[in-house]
Amino acid sequence: MSKESKRREALVYHAKPKPGKIEVVPTKKYATQRDLSLAYSPGVAIPCLEIEKDKENVYKYTAKGNLVAVISNGTAVLGLGDIGPLASKPVMEGKGLLFKIFADIDVFDIEVDTKDIDAFVETVKNIAPTFGGINLEDIKAPEAFEIERRLKEELDIPVMHDDQHGTAIISAAALLNALELAKKKIDKVKIVISGAGAAAVSCTKLYKAFGAKSENIVMLDSKGVIRADRQNLSVEKLEFATKRKIDTLKEAMKDADVFVGLSIADIVDVPMLKSMAKRPIVFAMANPDPEIEYNLAVSARKDLIMATGRSDHPNQVNNVLGFPYIFRGALDVRATKINEEMKMAAVKALASLAKEHVPEQVNIAYGETKLNYGPEYIIPKPFDPRLISKVPPAVAKAAMESGVARIQITDWERYEEELMERMGNDNKISRLLMNRAKMNPKRIVFAEADHLDVLKAAQIVQEEGIGVPILLGRRDVIMELMQEIDFDHEQVTIIDPKSDEEKLKRETYADVYWLSRNRKGVTKFDAQNLMRERNYFAAMMVNEGDADALLSGYSRAYPSVVKPMLELIGMAKGIDRVAATNLMNTSRGPLFISDTSINIDPSATDLAKIAVMTAKTVRLFGMEPVIGMISYANFGSSKNERARKVKEAVAILHRSHPELIVDGELQIDFALNKEMLQKKFPFSKLVGKKVNTLIYPNLEAANGTYKLIKELNKSDSIGPIMMGMKKPVHILQLGASVEEMVNMAAVAVVDAQEKEKRAALEK
Numbered sequence: 001m002s003k004e005s006k007r008r009e010a011l012v013y014h015a016k017p018k019p020g021k022i023e024v025v026p027t028k029k030y031a032t033q034r035d036l037s038l039a040y041s042p043g044v045a046i047p048c049l050e051i052e053k054d055k056e057n058v059y060k061y062t063a064k065g066n067l068v069a070v071i072s073n074g075t076a077v078l079g080l081g082d083i084g085p086l087a088s089k090p091v092m093e094g095k096g097l098l099f100k101i102f103a104d105i106d107v108f109d110i111e112v113d114t115k116d117i118d119a120f121v122e123t124v125k126n127i128a129p130t131f132g133g134i135n136l137e138d139i140k141a142p143e144a145f146e147i148e149r150r151l152k153e154e155l156d157i158p159v160m161h162d163d164q165h166g167t168a169i170i171s172a173a174a175l176l177n178a179l180e181l182a183k184k185k186i187d188k189v190k191i192v193i194s195g196a197g198a199a200a201v202s203c204t205k206l207y208k209a210f211g212a213k214s215e216n217i218v219m220l221d222s223k224g225v226i227r228a229d230r231q232n233l234s235v236e237k238l239e240f241a242t243k244r245k246i247d248t249l250k251e252a253m254k255d256a257d258v259f260v261g262l263s264i265a266d267i268v269d270v271p272m273l274k275s276m277a278k279r280p281i282v283f284a285m286a287n288p289d290p291e292i293e294y295n296l297a298v299s300a301r302k303d304l305i306m307a308t309g310r311s312d313h314p315n316q317v318n319n320v321l322g323f324p325y326i327f328r329g330a331l332d333v334r335a336t337k338i339n340e341e342m343k344m345a346a347v348k349a350l351a352s353l354a355k356e357h358v359p360e361q362v363n364i365a366y367g368e369t370k371l372n373y374g375p376e377y378i379i380p381k382p383f384d385p386r387l388i389s390k391v392p393p394a395v396a397k398a399a400m401e402s403g404v405a406r407i408q409i410t411d412w413e414r415y416e417e418e419l420m421e422r423m424g425n426d427n428k429i430s431r432l433l434m435n436r437a438k439m440n441p442k443r444i445v446f447a448e449a450d451h452l453d454v455l456k457a458a459q460i461v462q463e464e465g466i467g468v469p470i471l472l473g474r475r476d477v478i479m480e481l482m483q484e485i486d487f488d489h490e491q492v493t494i495i496d497p498k499s500d501e502e503k504l505k506r507e508t509y510a511d512v513y514w515l516s517r518n519r520k521g522v523t524k525f526d527a528q529n530l531m532r533e534r535n536y537f538a539a540m541m542v543n544e545g546d547a548d549a550l551l552s553g554y555s556r557a558y559p560s561v562v563k564p565m566l567e568l569i570g571m572a573k574g575i576d577r578v579a580a581t582n583l584m585n586t587s588r589g590p591l592f593i594s595d596t597s598i599n600i601d602p603s604a605t606d607l608a609k610i611a612v613m614t615a616k617t618v619r620l621f622g623m624e625p626v627i628g629m630i631s632y633a634n635f636g637s638s639k640n641e642r643a644r645k646v647k648e649a650v651a652i653l654h655r656s657h658p659e660l661i662v663d664g665e666l667q668i669d670f671a672l673n674k675e676m677l678q679k680k681f682p683f684s685k686l687v688g689k690k691v692n693t694l695i696y697p698n699l700e701a702a703n704g705t706y707k708l709i710k711e712l713n714k715s716d717s718i719g720p721i722m723m724g725m726k727k728p729v730h731i732l733q734l735g736a737s738v739e740e741m742v743n744m745a746a747v748a749v750v751d752a753q754e755k756e757k758r759a760a761l762e763k
């Protein structure tokens with residue numbers, strides 16, 4: 001993607017569909033007059049008075065306990081410098097987004113228009129009652145030090161300057177691991193720190209707390225090496241002033257073991273890197289552009305352990321790994337501050353997590369085959385789902401042990417479960433899917449590319465490297481639309497099945513089709529005519545290996561697209577029934593629903609087959625299927641044949657697939673509510689398990705349910721994912737959104753990858 005395209009993409013992302021990245025969503029019912037009289041006057045007065053009586057009640061009756069302020073004056077925004085409070089707002093909203101998606105913490109971003117320390121401190125103090133914690137962000141040193149110190153002293157809620165301590169915690173964890181891998185000792189290594197600002201000073205203090213020696217440290221600011229004999233040094237800089245008689249970064253880098261960059265882009269060059277000691281460690285953490293570009297550095301030295309603050313290279317040392325989880329732990333025990341013990345605990349939790357076996361989900365999410373503790377994996381990845389259950393408990397425990405917790409956690413297992421449950425509703429699954437597709441992109445025919453939204457989806461698929469789109473449709477329309485959305489037509493293949501150019505292909509495909517159907521009443525003339533029809537042409541492309549996968553259905557009714565696909569492509573070996581599943585991102589996590597599109601009234605045997613096919617699909621997403629077979633009755637409570645059908649399907653599954661975690665027949669609430677199930681049906685195979693797959697007894701129920709969830713929750717749905725076809729063919733919902741089509745393209749690519757793998761195994 002060109003620099004200009006990236007720029008435009010970033011601007012569109014921030015502007016559409018609504019400006020900005022966060023919004024406020026009510027958490028209580030507000031439908032009736034009764035609700036409103038509770039939410040506001042007169043009902044609201046009751047909790048007000050309770051809080052007036054005892055201020056701790058504010059945590060009981062308001063959102064304070066889960067609300068953090070991300071506050072900046074915009075004086076040191078990323079590595080962009082003093083761009084002011086207004087221009088810092090996208091970053092602060094971004095931090096809000098990260099707090100929410102990684103730790104379910106709500107954020108108000110607050111941009112304060114003052115550089116005056118007193119005024120800033122006063123502002124924060126005055127608004128502090130609203131919040132459970134204060135995250136100071138992108139405030140330049142040395143002001144940041146005094147602001148944080150004073151607020152910590154004067155407020156009884158946790159205050160943390162993220163650029164100082166968040167960064168220090170993550171980089172210390174990464175440093176401990178990198179040193180271990182380089183077989184070096186922290187008290188022996190020579191460390192160069194570029195930058196003497198908020199982040200650099202705090203990081204260096206923490207390295208010292210872990211054993212780094214002052215005499216081995218050289219720190220530089222914009223004027224060069226901070227020497228003890230330099231005039232007018234701030235207290236913070238003075239602590240790290242060196243007695244060595246050197247002035248430049250070049251001199252400092254010679255024979256250094258560790259370089260930590262928290263300054264500005266591109267100040268380290270290759271000769272400097274080459275002058276470092278054996279097995280050097282370089283953390284170039286300036287954002288968005290590091291002190292030395294990742295590829296340049298790793299190609300210059302093979303024995304290097306390298307990290308940056310960016311997500312597009314291995315070893316992202318960025319405070320995003322810290323602040324969500326540190327505040328989560330601190331808020332959950334209502335800590336009065338974030339102290340050294342809590343920071344150390346977070347460092348240790350992060351460092352040790354990097355050494356544990358990496359779950360497959362993380363490999364898939366990052367397009368890696370096998371992430372393993374080593375030079376290219378010294379610190380967990382931000383999308384590692386284990387972070388939420390490892391770091392906050394460590395921080396909370398340390399807060400309790402060091403006496404700053406106002407409430408105590410006793411059941412740690414339950415706490416960890418609660419933390420996992422908090423993270424149910426995000427779009428990890430889509431990410432996982434995209435990354436998996438990108439590992440081995442396949443050719444996808446977009447059979448309706450002469451529709452703007454289909455073309456937009458194809459453009460994203462192409463630019464993101466999810467797949468290689470082949471655009472099918474009226475060439476003149478496609479070309480015109482491509483121009484409109486700035487989609488370079490030279491980058492893709494466009495095919496107009498009706499055009500003279502495709503005459504030969506049409507005839508070839510028609511011959512193949514006719515040969516397979518000439519005893520079923522199809523004449524050669526019929527076959528030739530059918531090949532002018534886009535879905536027939538597209539299906540033949542996949543059949544004949546001219547494309548790997550197919551997406552269609554955006555502009556036509558589902559059955560009219562399914563029919564040619566079944567006729568031309570047919571079912572996979574050993575399969576006598578196709579079905580479709582939809583993956584919903586719900587508030588309790590991902591949920592697969594089958595069959596949402598094909599079988600109107602499946603028999604018990606069919607239901608069992610649908611369950612088995614769905615289980616396979618669930619595994620494609622890196623999850624273990626836990627299946628509820630849905631009915632209007634529970635475990636024999638109705639003798640009606642409709643309930644009996646589901647019961648029989650369960651019996652078939654228990655006999656034929658004893659390894660599957662599946663049970664029923666049961667009602668939806670019992671399938672989804674662990675406590676209800678345990679209480680009433682303790683014998684069920686689903687007890688203690690989180691059901692992630694629902695197999696419905698008929699099409700109305702399944703289709704209605706997925707559409708209901710989609711509309712009511714405004715949640716993402718991936719699907720319908722066709723299951724049981726010989727080739728990767730997927731049929732879109734009429735009028736699917738661009739995002740849904742991109743997701744489906746990724747599904748089609750992953751499906752093609754799997755089918756290719758299976759075919760290779762069968763050979």
Ligand SMILES: NC(=O)C1=CN([C@@H]2O[C@H](COP(=O)(O)OP(=O)(O)OC[C@H]3O[C@@H](n4cnc5c(N)ncnc54)[C@H](OP(=O)(O)O)[C@@H]3O)[C@@H](O)[C@H]2O)C=CC1
Nearest residue numbers: 076078079141196197198199221222263286287309318319
């Ligand atoms: N990866 C991560 O998680 C994080 C990365 N950062 C990055 O660290 C950098 C600094 O942030 P922060 O500490 O908040 O900002 P500050 O404004 O507090 O500090 C910036 C520091 O960089 C120094 N500096 C400027 N130019 C040079 C140079 N040529 N050589 C050496 N030092 C130089 C400044 O020197 P002087 O004192 O003379 O002005 C100052 O000490 C930013 O790029 C930021 O994006 C920050 C936090 C987290």
Ligand SMILES: CC(=O)C(=O)O
Nearest residue numbers: 077078079163287319
């Ligand atoms: C990551 C971060 O907080 C910064 O670069 O400022």
Ligand SMILES: [Mg+2]
Nearest residue numbers: 078137138163
């Ligand atoms: Mg920052």
